[in-house]
Amino acid sequence: MSDSTTHVAIGGDITIGCTVNGEAVAVQVPVRTSLSDMLRAALGLTGTHLGCEHGVCGACTIIVDGAAVRSCLMLAAQAEGSDIRTIEGLAVDGRWHPVQTAMHDHHGFQCAFCAPGFMMTAVAMLEDDPNRSEQEIREELGGNLCRCTGYESIVDGVLAAVATLRGAS
């Protein structure tokens, strides 16, 4: 085996080093652990929710290296060295992110199980490009399922966040 390969045995653990919400962490998990399970079980960041575990519902969406990803469709092992942001890291010093404020203002969510995934999707989208039309917002949110709201309040929340961010820039 060449030195260039990290090789792990079946049933063994793997140590992951990465940054989570600005803090460097090193955590040991079984090799097969998904990134979502690593966040929830090993790091106690239970704000990232599991709705389907096969990549359709979007509840587990987080931001990895600036991009929205499904944390159920990423192994913890794949996150080695990456910069991870979850819902717990969205507010800074207790000050809500404009997306959180906008969701509150617009009664965005009901049961809110889907909320972290929606908000992380929205944050990544607006960081990528804050000028978004309603149709673009709907398409970008199309990978997140909400069973409670019919989406209108969530879309209105993101539209309001767009306005806030525009005003700020």
Place this chain on the structure above:
Amino acid sequence: MKAPPFAYARPTTLDGALELLSTHADSKVLAGGQSLLPVMNLRLGAPSLLVDISRIPMLDRIVVDDDGAVTIGALVTHTAVEGSADIARHAPLVAEAAPYIGHRAIRNRGTCVGSIAHADPAAEMPAVCLATDAIMISTSTHGDRVIPASAFFTGFLDTALRDDELLAAVRFPASPPGATGSVVEVSRRHGDYALAGLVCRLVVERGTITDAALAYFGVGPTAERVPEAEALLVGSDGRGPALDRAVEAVEATLDPPSDVHGTTAYRRHLAGVLCRRGVADAIARSTEEVA
């Protein structure tokens, strides 16, 4: 819904990866993982070793040759494809197909080459490859192979790749003058796999179609071309009776599957509708460009 146990390796060189693939039966390449990991979470697949190729240099590149051919490396994500000005200019059908794939979070991790290697019959990229006569560049400890798209998709979720091979890149040849095309599909929801889809590529010279490719997806065990219909379009203006005959040929040739989302009759009908829409779109673009 947790994946069964597996071993994991993250080689940092291509040779390291190929060695692992050649020495471990039942190993799988892990790039974006957006097709593989759901299969494993659902316990529909249990590879013994995942070879994570994400740390291998050079595989994330998009290269444009002097002649305009575009080569996309194994780690290029769908999002990167969507955002590439080079691809938009030189391989417009690839660029046009990318936004249809899943949703943003899937496209951020999923790779163009991975989608081709996975060969889902309802996925867009295999059909794009067929329509554009793309070339697959595979590699293994035994050396490189180039496989034309026409010989690559061998069956349902099956390709000409050997177990020890890595699909390193896909190469889309330069478009000839007069080339035009379109990607059209119908899906239940935005972002779903297509009920039926068509990648249409035409070469139009002074209003006459001189070459045609109709590559369908979602209507059979693999993406597939319909040579019978293509032949009927060549030499015509792609309108009126010629198009009608092509549509008939599409409907007569394809034998789509039936499932909860669409019956055989429905998908066959859609294939005809898409032929009409796809050819019309492609021709309209060609006229726009001339104008």
Place this chain on the structure above:
Amino acid sequence: MTSPETHHTGTFDTATQGSGLGAFTGTSVKRVEDHRLLVGDGRYVADVVPPGCLHAAFVRSPFPHARLTGIDTSEATRLPGVVSVITGSDIEELTNPFLPFLALPGLYTPLYHSLSSERVRFVGDPVALVVASSRAVAEDAAELVDVTYEVLDGIGTIDRALDPESEPIWPRAKNNLLYDRTTDHGDVEGVFADADHVFTETFRCPRQSNQPMETRGILVEVDSVTGAVSVRAATQAPHMLRWQIAAYARKESGPQSIRSFLTNPERRGAFLAAAKAFVGDKGEALQSSDSTAMQHQLKTEPRTALQMVRTGAQLLGRDDYPHVDADDIGGGFGAKGSVAREEIAVAAAALAIGRSIQWIEDRMENLMDGGQAREEELTLSIACDADGTVRGLDVDLVLDQGAYPGNPVGAPITVRIMEVMQPGAYRFEAFRQRSRIVATNKGKYVAYRGPWANETWARERMINVVARRLGLSQTEIRRKNMYGDEDWPAAMLTGPALDVTCSVRKTLERAEELADLDRLDALRADAVSRGKRLGIGFASYHEAAPGPPDYFEHVNPGTSALLDQPATASVSVDGTIQIWTSQMPHGQSHETTYAQLAADQLGVAIEDIELVYGDTSRAPFDLLGTGGSRGGPVGGGAVRKVGRHLRSVVVAKAADMLEASVDDVTIERGNIHVAGVPARGLTYAEVAARVVADGETVDGRDGTYAFSVDDTYTSAGDGGWSVATHVCWVEVDVETGIVEIPRYLVVEDCGPIINPAIVDGQVRGGVAQGIGAVLYERAAYDEQANPQASTYMDYLIPTATEIPRIEVDHMETLSPGENDHRGVGEGGMIGAPAAITNAIEDAIGVTVNDQHLPPYRILELMGIIRPD
């Protein structure tokens, strides 16, 4: 002259919080819940994993119907990390079978356990439970459990279930027809003979699934020292779960339970006292229930009697009921009102091995066994006169309950509500309904948001069929036949009283105003020019949310007392205020709306109110928890009532302190003072301190309080109907069959609104589920009952790109009673399927008999493709 209702649109001012006291009710106060839920601080059942907790996975049948001939757990047991593998025969030793909750005359209800041991009845039927160090290892081991089956014929359709020769899923029932009853109201034969026309159509609704974004889940903690059991669960009804775990998850022998009953006089006395208090003056009503129902049950399932005595004695004799707690719940839509077999199995396993166990259902399990609904076939005949006067209604309903009965709410109660509500707000002279329940090899039928909604769907479809045949417009036929203000007092043919709150016709008239019907032809022409067909569909309904005082007695005599809603209001010794409810919020924003109601009663701010719920050691007792659109009217009614009561006792004490008359004391911004003299006011803390100093504290629900008062809001007090008219516009692409919804309008009347933004959210969410049902979602099975939609790749929940903006217009008819808020949680889902399918029929010009209309079906109906 002002009209009793007001109009305003669905928009709201988001800056109303803190705008003043006494004025929260009726404004869009921002959600209290958001402060934890928007920052990832919610606590859902999967979020709590105590140290050393084990994890469970189920071994489930891959066959729809089979005899289980062998089960070998040895290999699974040997897998490192596996603690225990419990099979169906183990469960029979450990637990009691589930008992019928609601008996209907002639209904067969099986006795069954939480794991199956001899026969499996649907794909997903649990046959063993693996307990291991992690969920992943438990799943590994579950794959190693070797089960042998002898496959039987699977029953996948209503037609196959009605075949008397079909393989009986419950052999004691002899065949798969579990219930068959016909009821007549009025002279059915006479009216049908006399009418000018009789029109008949059959309407089919396939299986749907509730699909909350959070699956089911339970954590059963066993204290290793005391053995005390505490449970956390995603449940809509914590007290129900507590009682069922106590009743079923541990089996005492007959003599054992009798002994503990006899030797525990304290417990016995306490139980009987509580039962007496609960029954109170309802005793007579409770006794009026139909005894022939139980006689039939005992005839077909004789073990029921023995098991009832045994389980009852066990319940009476025990004083170690588990403590159940629920915090945040990720939606339910009825599915979490059921107590799951899995929950009992996990509790039994935890009790048996003395360790804490968590089970979090995965999505595949949820799609197979998390709750399915709505699969019904209804044949409707309407007798009418040539002028469009509808006179008689004859309905033949068959409901497919799947294999196992919903527990406790399932097919039987749904059938009864459908029977009562079927005539709708139309002035029929006669009504007959035959109702049948069949068993098939599918997942269980549970309540799903407006469980009876197919009575509305089929009726509103049939009204349109009649209109088309007679050349009347959709609105004309409705206006002509609906009850209106000139009719009160009135009653439905099926019994329930109708009053001014049954304002269905007003919502229809308002909807007509808002629908710009004069533009319709232009819209149609525009659609045609784009290769599309535009259609419009109206649908109207009234629902019992909560219904008139006599409502539930017409549904199921003797049980309306179960619907009473208790509440407590208290002031702590430090002056903080608590409202205690038996409601179990799971997305409805109770913490916000109840705070609005209570804050207005008590003259304090929203944030001064703490809502206590979910914890069975603290929350008031109520078996049903949250469901049935009862949170606003009944739960909210209880909060208003108990809040007013608390205010009166606080004011009495403050009046003493202020040496004033109670009539002169007012409360503003938490300042309790003589009106006009705010400067000399008292805070709640000061009044509470005086109560303490005076030695007047009282025992509250969980300790000592300055004030604590209890009240019960009875359904027999106030009430009324919640109503709406939905209007849907569709555009059908005639080439692809794809349906788009360019406009959707709801005109609803749920009385005065507590929080407009929350009401709008409820309405829109319900409509979205209705859109899902018609265009996307189907819990599909094949003829042999093999599931065809067991992942989210196949069960399609609509997304932000499929659900349009939904206009909501409110009318707020006041009721004669003191509490006007009426329920709104279910209505969106009740009205939407009818409005959408009516619009599609209008667009394509072909009678629509299916509720589920994927694009291929649209083209089949239009004759563009042939059905497979």
